[in-house]
Amino acid sequence: MTGTVLGVTGQRVVSDDEVTRAGCHFFLRHGTITMDDLAAAMCVSRATLYRVTHGRDRLLGDVLWRLAERMLAEAVRRRTCDGVDGALEVTQRFTGWLRADESFRRFIATEPDVAARILLTYAGGVTGRVVTAQQEIFKEVGLDNASADLAYLYVRIIESALYSELVSGHSADLGVAERAARTLLLTGC
Structure with missing residues (x-):
């Protein structure tokens, strides 16, 4: 069983x-x-x-992924553009929802070390799933040449701003990360 x-x-x-x-x-x-x-x-x-x-870490990773997967699917469903703009539109919508989610914000604020371990390392099980989902989003928007490496770098650029308080102790401008992600996609695809 x-x-x-x-x-x-x-x-x-x-x-x-x-x-x-x-x-x-x-x-x-x-x-x-x-x-x-x-x-x-x-x-x-x-x-x-x-x-x-x-263990708790694995369960938290599974829970965070399941909740994120639902948000990503809805962000993809609401997408209005294709190509690089479509990929960024999905990212903007998803990150906006994630930043607004009270339970997620509470988790990061009260358990920053656990959140960093779960969200930013392969041990948490979330990163690999996010990278795979990002590859699928690239295909969905017509960026068929986007490699796994490109998806990984794209995700890390967005995460660097999204989770900057966990990594550096201060918030970062998500707009700067989105511009860097756009440049990556325009040069990498």
């Missing part, structure tokens, strides 16, 4: 997907995830929750 863990006798069976969904709801309400409180809300033991998730 891949993705499903049987709890100790008397406890219910929970899947990785169930935990991620519950984690999303918990995160949206609290701006974080505490394993004890999530386990209680799901009526499972903390040990069962850890067996399913393999």
